[in-house]
Structures are given as C-alpha cells and as structure tokens.
Amino acid sequence: MKASIKLQKLPTQFFAALAQKVSAAISEGRDIINLGQGNPDRQTPAHIIKALQSTAEDPQNHKYSPFQGIQELKEAAANFYKREYNVDIDPNTEVAILGGTKTGLVELPMAILNPGDYMLLPDPGYPDYLSGAVLGDVYYDTFPLIEENGFLPDYKALSPEVKERAKLIYLNYPNNPTGGTADLSFFEETVAFAKENDIAVVHDFAYGALGFDGVQPVSFLQAEGAKEVGIEFYTLSKTYNMAGWRVGFAVGNKDIIAAINLIQDHLFCSLFPAVQHAAAAALNGDQSCVEEQRAIYESRRNVLIEEAHRIGWDVKAPKGSFFAWLKVPNGFTSEEFTNLLLEKANVAVASGNGFGEYGEGYVRVGLLVSEERMKEAIMRIEKLGLFKG
Numbered sequence: 001m002k003a004s005i006k007l008q009k010l011p012t013q014f015f016a017a018l019a020q021k022v023s024a025a026i027s028e029g030r031d032i033i034n035l036g037q038g039n040p041d042r043q044t045p046a047h048i049i050k051a052l053q054s055t056a057e058d059p060q061n062h063k064y065s066p067f068q069g070i071q072e073l074k075e076a077a078a079n080f081y082k083r084e085y086n087v088d089i090d091p092n093t094e095v096a097i098l099g100g101t102k103t104g105l106v107e108l109p110m111a112i113l114n115p116g117d118y119m120l121l122p123d124p125g126y127p128d129y130l131s132g133a134v135l136g137d138v139y140y141d142t143f144p145l146i147e148e149n150g151f152l153p154d155y156k157a158l159s160p161e162v163k164e165r166a167k168l169i170y171l172n173y174p175n176n177p178t179g180g181t182a183d184l185s186f187f188e189e190t191v192a193f194a195k196e197n198d199i200a201v202v203h204d205f206a207y208g209a210l211g212f213d214g215v216q217p218v219s220f221l222q223a224e225g226a227k228e229v230g231i232e233f234y235t236l237s238k239t240y241n242m243a244g245w246r247v248g249f250a251v252g253n254k255d256i257i258a259a260i261n262l263i264q265d266h267l268f269c270s271l272f273p274a275v276q277h278a279a280a281a282a283l284n285g286d287q288s289c290v291e292e293q294r295a296i297y298e299s300r301r302n303v304l305i306e307e308a309h310r311i312g313w314d315v316k317a318p319k320g321s322f323f324a325w326l327k328v329p330n331g332f333t334s335e336e337f338t339n340l341l342l343e344k345a346n347v348a349v350a351s352g353n354g355f356g357e358y359g360e361g362y363v364r365v366g367l368l369v370s371e372e373r374m375k376e377a378i379m380r381i382e383k384l385g386l387f388k389g
C-alpha cells in the first residue's frame, strides 16, 4: 500500500537524507568530519541528568501525566521568560509543553489555519516549516533572506497580493541556516506589520542562547503587543544540549497556545514526566552551563572563519546560532560543492539549496566539532586547491 496522496507531496526529509549519506560514508570506514547536521556534540549538564535520575524511579512518573504538561515545567517556562527576557507569561494559559519544538512548528498550520490558507515562510529556512504546510493542507509564499538585508525580511517588498492572503508568518532568529540575528526594533516592526495585515506570527527561538560578538538575542515577546499577534517556540535541545530528550515549549498568545494544546491532547498523552522534571531543573537551575556552551561555539566560529580566511575563502562570520552560512566558490553549485567536500575531503556540510531557492550558492557549516577537527576540516578543504590562499 502506498502513502496517502498528501504524504506523497512531502519531500524526503532533508536532514534524514543528509544523515543517511553521512552514515553510508562512515560505514565505508571513512573518517568523516560531520559539519552537516545541527546535532549538539556536547553532553547534557550533569545537574539535569541527575534531575532525570532522581525522578525516573518514582512510580508516579510511570503513569500518564497531565496531557498538557506538568505544572512544574509550565511554571519553569514562565519563570524562565520573566528572568531572561522580562516577559510575563501565564503558566496556565500561555504555555504549551511539547515533545521537541519541531512537533509544534509542524502542527501549527493545522492548529490555526484552514485548508487553502496561505502562510509566509523564510527562504532560506528550516525545512520542517514546509512540512507543516503539506500536513496542514495550506499553501505558502516565501520571502527572501539575503545578506544585504542582514538576513531579515523586507516587509515593504512584499506584494499587496501576498500580504492580503497571508495568515501566518514564520520567523527564526538567531537564524538557521544564515546565522543572522534580529533586534527589538525588527520585532516591533514585525508586530506593526502583523497587526496591519492581520497575520499571526510564530517566532522560532531555537538559538536564543547563542549570540556572538556581544549580541544578546532578543525574544519576539519583548516587543510591545507581540502576545496579541503571536507565539514563540523555545527548545531545550540547543541551550542545554538536550536534543535527544525531545522537550521544548511554546509561549505567547493564549488562543494559539490553546489550539496547539488541543492538538497535543489528541496526538500525545504527555511526555515522560521525569524528562519534564529534568527540563524544569534545566530552566530553573544554574545557568553557567549556558554561557560556557555559548563561548565554546564562539571560539569554534572564530577558528572556522580564521582558517577559512587563511586559505583564501572569503566568508563572513555569523552573529548567532551554531551555524555559518558560507558562500561556495565560483564555478560550483551548492550541491556540487557539497558532494565534492564529502567525496574528496571527507567533510560533510549541508547544501544551501536544501533550505530554499535563495540558499543556492551557499553551504551551511555546523559549529559542532572541536576546534581541532574544525581546523582539520579546513585543511582538508585547502588540499582541494580551490582557493587562492
């Protein structure tokens, strides 16, 4: 039996395909330096693991728990937003607990749009936003994120037709894949744009803890009126190295949160409560691990950019996230360059065109290996003799 007509419209999941290619190369015995995927390479801090261990044995945590998340975690999410961003969140009506934010990001069109509606997606952008359009039976227009605009959308450049039909816009800063960042004035402009055109806003704040060169990432909800128009997703995957634990949350507009929670009621019967206790411990506990982690990514970024410049690769340093968005050398498409790096240098990167049309001409490099391996990756690329040096 074949997959449904709807599912047949889903492209092969970009990162699943990339992971397969890399594992095939590794299984041939090759020493691949994997800069392709966004999988944090460091451990979850010990106090978070301890919080899991101390709650995992309690039989109370072996049962179904409240469908919409345990109270302790909802309150931890609200306290986190107050402490970090001075944003007031009602833990009872303005938080949705999720098994990773990917779930919520994909469910959102199903939660608040109707079949045939349009949404606006960034190009380049995180590929799973597109999956949400297919599964939610909605259409999308895209807006370009280009270097000259600091990888921010230019709302004024959108056509009246596109603005008229859009019901929801996806934003993500610090940005995957470009490493671009947004400031408060951009989010204020976004709230004004959303109100003027009656468009809901979703901000994906996955890299909220990762700003470089003194940039402190700003929450969308810090903009006045943001809660009237939208929500923000926050994952624990990156901030606390908890990608495998599958836990995150959404906060903001209570009607949108209620719609997400309704889907959660039907699709999930809560996360493992011990994971939720551990997530609360991460949000409430000592935050020094977050700064330590950020500094490690910044040093790796510095190594990458210095080494790239040393070999004559003219690339720009990202201001946030744990990705660098590097221009491919002249004469190559993104895919050709990506394949060449994998086949001839044993270095895996993500081809920019996988993130959209405007990703052509770029590759995404993850800052997810040690400084030594990062140097080694650039040395291997240098040996290909593509740059003037």
Ligand code: PLP
Pocket (backbone or CB within 6 Å): 038, 099, 100, 101, 102, 103, 105, 126, 172, 176, 204, 206, 234, 235, 236, 237, 243, 246, 247, 248
């Ligand atoms: N949003 C962005 C921009 C991401 O890069 C990722 C993961 O790579 C996610 C969301 C998904 O995060 P989670 O682990 O919470 O599902």
